[in-house]
Amino acid sequence: MKVFDSNGNGVPLGQILAVIFDVDGVVTDTASVHAAAWKRTFDEFLLDRSRSGLGPFRPFDLRQDYRRFVDGMGRSDGVRTFLASRDITLPEGDEPNRPEALTVSSLGDRKDHYFLDYIRRYGVAAFPSTVAFVHELRDRGLRTAAVSASRNCKAVLRAAGVTALFDVRVDGIDAARWSLPGKPDPALFQEAARRLAVAPSRAAVVEDSLAGVEAARRGGFGFTVGVDRAGQHDGLIDRGADVVVADLGELALSEKKAVPWITGA
Structure with missing residues (x-):
């Protein structure tokens, strides 16, 4: 069955020159690791506040809080957004006269420390279906990019053994260096398209x-595949996905070479 866009038209892969992949949760099975690192970070912070008499302890919810406030966002944006949901505000950067003070930056650093510790302990796995799909795209001559809001994207791709599958990587380090806003702003994806030398309308995400x-x-990309690993099919459609699959193994490419089509298995 052909995959259709919102207007009921078949979307030919022949009109797409490149495909941009989110890393955590699409390429590698690290979304749960990010969530666990965020939970440890925020729960420690919230418990300390509760012990100091600043309100009852209400822990970070691995499903609801992660999806609503930090999933897909840059590190600092995730800290600000979640704390705002609890009516908490922290200073932005480190305070030279108070090195022990908690800030948005220090909480983000703590989360990164926990994330990297989990990676060192348990390693990283790439989704086999995604790896196979990327190989097939590249065999067809399409270029590919890996995008992540995380500053640890390079380490994750290396640990999963998939660095060579992507022509371009855009990550949280690039976002900080070039002041690129985090998702839902399209800046990270647009930067990947720029580096791939392709217009967003000729790229899929x-x-x-x-x-x-x-x-x-928002970025005007030609086609968007939503991968539903967390039971949010309708939400992905509402936000603009042209098609939603539970796994990229559900997508295949036809044997047509002139105008190949994305098809559902």
Whole structure:
């Protein structure tokens, strides 16, 4: 069955020159690791506040809080957004006269420390279906990019053994260096398209987060595949996904070479 866009038209892969993949949750099975690192970070912070008499302890919810406030966002944006949901505000950067003070930056650093510790302990796995799909795209002559809001994207791709599958990588380090806003702003995807030398309208995006799918829509990308690993099919469609699959193994490419089509298995 052909995959159709919102207007009921078949979307030919022949009109797409490149495919941009979100890393965590699409390429690698690290979304749960990010969520666990965020939970440890925020729960420690919230418990300390509760012990100091600043309100009852209400822990970070791995499903609802992660999806709503940090999934797909840059590190600092995730800290600000989640804390705002609890009516908490922290200073932005480190305070030279108070090195022990908690800030948006220090909480983000703590989260990164926990994330990298989990990676060192347990490693990283790439989704086999995604790896196979990327290989097939590249065999057809399409270029590919890996995009992540995380500053640890390079380490994750290397640990998963998939660095060579992507012509371009745009990550949280690039976002900080060039002041690129996080998702749902399309800046990260647009930067990947720029580096691939392709117009957004001639590129597809593969995303698992609501913010990422919305970013692809806002950026005018030619086709968006939503990967539903968290039971949010309708939300992905609402944010702009042209098609939603549970796994990229559900997508295949026809044997047509002149105008190949994305088809559902």
